[in-house]
Amino acid sequence: MPQQHEITAWLEDADLTPDQIEEFTRLVTLHEDTVIPARPDYGTPDYSSADYADEDTAAWIAALEIVEGTFDLEARGKALLAARADAQQGAIMAVLAGNEEAPTARAAAVSRPWLRKQIGK
Structure with missing residues (x-):
């Protein structure tokens, strides 16, 4: 308590x-x-x-x-979805800019296979 x-x-x-x-x-x-x-x-x-x-x-x-x-639970849900999209797209752009896949995936809380798929590998 x-x-x-x-x-x-x-x-x-x-x-x-x-x-x-x-x-x-x-x-x-x-x-x-x-x-x-x-x-x-x-x-x-x-x-x-x-x-x-x-x-x-x-x-x-x-x-x-x-x-x-x-x-406002709906606003929280929308913020969560927006934050997830921001991290995912940020990871994609970071790898496209030359950052290493594994640490980028970890930092963005996405899987490396997911990230590789998004960049066409």
């Missing part, structure tokens, strides 16, 4: 009612109690919460937007 001081500090600039703060706390606690333990490396010596910092921050932002009534 998140510590109350963490929640208070995180919500410092938010203008929330006590009911909204309670709902935010419920949501982030639910995330910590269900999502975090389900991670494949959770409970192993290799587990590091720092590896998931972006995901955890995104969850807290989503919880805040939900309680504020500004959450």
Whole structure:
């Protein structure tokens, strides 16, 4: 469960009612109690919460937007598709410009066979 001081500090600039703060706390606690333990490396010596910092921050932002009534899942989906297309096309252009295939594919989170297919190899 998140510590109350963490929640208070995180919500410092938010203008929330006590009911909204309670709902935010419920949501982030639910995330910590269900999502975090389900991670494949959770409970192993290799587990590091720092590896998931972006995901955890995104969850807290989503919880805040939900309680504020500004959450827009469709916009998030469109942003994800746009980011994926940007990485894919960037990888293609980088290889066409002479960059090595394997490191370019890794950096763009695409497979090397996919990248080779896109450039006609």
